[in-house]
Amino acid sequence: MAESICKSLRDGALEGEHSPALTIKDSLESLAGAHAFNYFLRSLAANVSTGKSQARGLVLVAFNQSPSSYLSLLNGKGLDASVLRKFLRILDCYSDPLGWKENILQSGGHDKPTLKESDNVCRDVKDVSKLLSLILELGKGFAGEGKTYFAVAIDSISTMLRYASLQLVAGFISNIRSQGQVSCMIWLLHTDLHEARSAAVLEYVSSIVASLEPMVQTTEGKRGSENLFCLGRNSQNGRFHVRLKRRNGRVKLLNEEFHMDQDGISFTALSSENVVVSQTRLPKLQFNLLLSEKERDDRARVVLPFEHQGMTLKPWLKIEHRLLTKNSSSSGSRGGESQHKKTCLDDRPHLAEVHFIRELSVCSWDSHRSDI
Amino acid sequence: MNTSPHLLDEALGLMPGISNGGALSQGCIVLIEDSVETSGAFILHYIVKRALSLDSSGIVLFLALAHPFSHYERILRKLGCNLSVHREQKRFHLFDILQLEFPCESKKDSVEQGLVELYSKIQSAVEVISSRDHSRAHISILIDDLSILEIAAHGSMDHVLNFLHYCVTLTSEQNCSLVILNHEDIYPDIEGRRLLSHLVYLADFIIKAEPLATGIAADVHGQLTVLKKGTSNNGHYSADKASNFHFQVKEHGVDLFFPGSRC
Numbered sequence: 262m263a264e265s266i267c268k269s270l271r272d273g274a275l276e277g278e279h280s281p282a283l284t285i286k287d288s289l290e291s292l293a294g295a296h297a298f299n300y301f302l303r304s305l306a307a308n309v310s311t312g313k314s315q316a317r318g319l320v321l322v323a324f325n326q327s328p329s330s331y332l333s334l335l336n337g338k339g340l341d342a343s344v345l346r347k348f349l350r351i352l353d354c355y356s357d358p359l360g361w362k363e364n365i366l367q368s369g370g371h372d373k374p375t376l377k378e379s380d381n382v383c384r385d386v387k388d389v390s391k392l393l394s395l396i397l398e399l400g401k402g403f404a405g406e407g408k409t410y411f412a413v414a415i416d417s418i419s420t421m422l423r424y425a426s427l428q429l430v431a432g433f434i435s436n437i438r439s440q441g442q443v444s445c446m447i448w449l450l451h452t453d454l455h456e457a458r459s460a461a462v463l464e465y466v467s468s469i470v471a472s473l474e475p476m477v478q479t480t481e482g483k484r485g486s487e488n489l490f491c492l493g494r495n496s497q498n499g500r501f502h503v504r505l506k507r508r509n510g511r512v513k514l515l516n517e518e519f520h521m522d523q524d525g526i527s528f529t530a531l532s533s534e535n536v537v538v539s540q541t542r543l544p545k546l547q548f549n550l551l552l553s554e555k556e557r558d559d560r561a562r563v564v565l566p567f568e569h570q571g572m573t574l575k576p577w578l579k580i581e582h583r584l585l586t587k588n589s590s591s592s593g594s595r596g597g598e599s600q601h602k603k604t605c606l607d608d609r610p611h612l613a614e615v616h617f618i619r620e621l622s623v624c625s626w627d628s629h630r631s632d633i
Numbered sequence: 634m635n636t637s638p639h640l641l642d643e644a645l646g647l648m649p650g651i652s653n654g655g656a657l658s659q660g661c662i663v664l665i666e667d668s669v670e671t672s673g674a675f676i677l678h679y680i681v682k683r684a685l686s687l688d689s690s691g692i693v694l695f696l697a698l699a700h701p702f703s704h705y706e707r708i709l710r711k712l713g714c715n716l717s718v719h720r721e722q723k724r725f726h727l728f729d730i731l732q733l734e735f736p737c738e739s740k741k742d743s744v745e746q747g748l749v750e751l752y753s754k755i756q757s758a759v760e761v762i763s764s765r766d767h768s769r770a771h772i773s774i775l776i777d778d779l780s781i782l783e784i785a786a787h788g789s790m791d792h793v794l795n796f797l798h799y800c801v802t803l804t805s806e807q808n809c810s811l812v813i814l815n816h817e818d819i820y821p822d823i824e825g826r827r828l829l830s831h832l833v834y835l836a837d838f839i840i841k842a843e844p845l846a847t848g849i850a851a852d853v854h855g856q857l858t859v860l861k862k863g864t865s866n867n868g869h870y871s872a873d874k875a876s877n878f879h880f881q882v883k884e885h886g887v888d889l890f891f892p893g894s895r896c
Contacts, residue, residue: 292862334865357802361752361753454831497873521872523870
């Protein structure tokens with residue numbers, strides 16, 4: 262399934278269609294989102310470098326980590342520095358996102374800037390339109406014959422949402438996706454840093470949503486040491502839930518497991534053991550929440566009073582009281598009623614019925630006693 | 634000699650023999666969360682002591698928002714660390730910002746400008762230290778505590794996070810380490826607790842000091858949980874590691890031991 266995502270990003274956009282966009286979601290319950298982002302980034306970079314993908318270049322917008330850390334990440338996976346220079350452009354939104362360092366330099370009277378202009382530094386990340394133009398400018402710098410596609414990766418859309426409003430960020434993503442030269446987009450979102458609607462909006466503009474979830478949910482609302490232990494354990498493995506939106510509108514849901522090992526994150530098919538574990542594991546309690554087989558049988562045998570019988574149980578109380586009949590015009594004379602009753606009894610000597618209509622339910626009692 | 638703090642050394646990677654001696658590893662970010670019932674300040678004091686120890690070439694930049702220098706000097710002296718001497722030797726730098734207060738929010742950029750100035754002081758100190766002869770000295774930046782910075786910033790989470798982001802850039806550009814103390818029980822609503830979530834995402838080590846689940850005890854003052862997040866280094870990943878200890882704060886130090894190991 263992770264392979265199908267990589268394939269989708271590799272194949273890129275069809276003519277006249279928006280480029281595929283992948284949202285990688287995680288939360289404090291499963292902190293492996295950054296590793297998953299690095300996994301898909303490396304895959305995309307490898308495909309771009311070997312010419313297998315539609316994109317001929319990759320623009321990485323770095324908010325959370327320094328550009329050098331991404332270079333060493335990609336270098337460590339066999340991508341040479343000289344090769345990286347050809348197809349990778351990093352827009353540095355990490356080093357000086359708000360221009361503080363620039364302001365300090367200028368107020369201190371220094372002439373020499375700390376960051377070279379060639380480092381592609383963005384010093385005003387709050388200006389979303391400027392950010393967009395910087396990305397497009399970097400993307401157009403890739404050499405190639407004819408129309409040159411490029412991919413865009415944003416290491417943290419959550420950080421971007423701190424600097425700009427949801428509307429601006431959503432518009433920014435839509436603008437990028439609609440650019441004819443953008444082959445695909447990926448970004449990472451930490452769901453518990455935002456309101457639910459922010460995550461919903463970003464999922465709506467994505468064609469693929471990949472969520473990293475723990476195998477077992479931690480205790481909600483409690484940030485104790487136990488949760489800290491769970492946090493550590495849940496970052497090692499968990500569920501990888503993917504929602505793929507196809508062009509025809511059909512949505513495909515897929516599940517896998519992810520594991521952290523020495524080489525980083527890996528994805529495997531969901532094992533049956535973990536399906537059972539996730540379905541049956543209960544929090545550790547000193548009492549049993551579930552009923553045993555015997556307890557369930559005993560509960561089924563309990564005879565409830567008539568108020569709670571419901572329509573499914575055979576009524577044991579059935580009393581019918583007819584106030585009006587066809588032959589009697591009386592609206593409640595006792596003589597008439599008695600006569601009516603007698604008539605009824607005569608007709609059906611073994612049955613006396615009284616129907617109580619109470620609220621919306623009808624309780625009735627069926628008795629074979631002839632003395633009524 | 635009290636050997637029990639080695640448990641914390643091991644959990645934080647402060648083992649002697651590893652480069653930097655008693656200082657934190659370069660570029661790491663430590664978050665200490667405590668509460669009213671159990672203060673985590675002793676962890677800060679311990680990290681300062683280890684960073685300034687004789688087998689370490691560490692330098693400490695301390696943002697003191699909660700207490701004056703005399704308070705830390707008194708406590709560290711009992712732990713066997715003379716802050717005055719280290720201050721004279723330029724190994725301990727205290728930013729005394731007890732009275733930190735930014736102008737009223739009516740002026741739009743006043744809080745941001747105040748934080749820019751604070752960051753500017755820290756950056757200058759780091760650059761001066763790095764340019765000295767012993768430029769290989771490991772710099773630890775400690776903040777005590779972040780909640781007071783938030784108050785000074787008129788409750789603006791965004792400004793505080795922006796300031797922290799710039800401090801974090803020092804960890805990657807200048808190989809400093811950053812230690813933040815914050816209180817986890819002062820945020821009543823979801824919006825307030827988002828700051829705690831941001832900090833958890835930022836940190837490489839999360840240390841949580843909290844009371845015992847069983848209540849108050851005479852000889853055990855609380856429990857400490859240390860989570861070291863998994864890191865990726867040159868393509869190799871090291872797994873998350875969580876440790877849990879009980880502790881007893883004493884006059885001249887702190888005793889750390891595994892739960893149940895004390896008779």
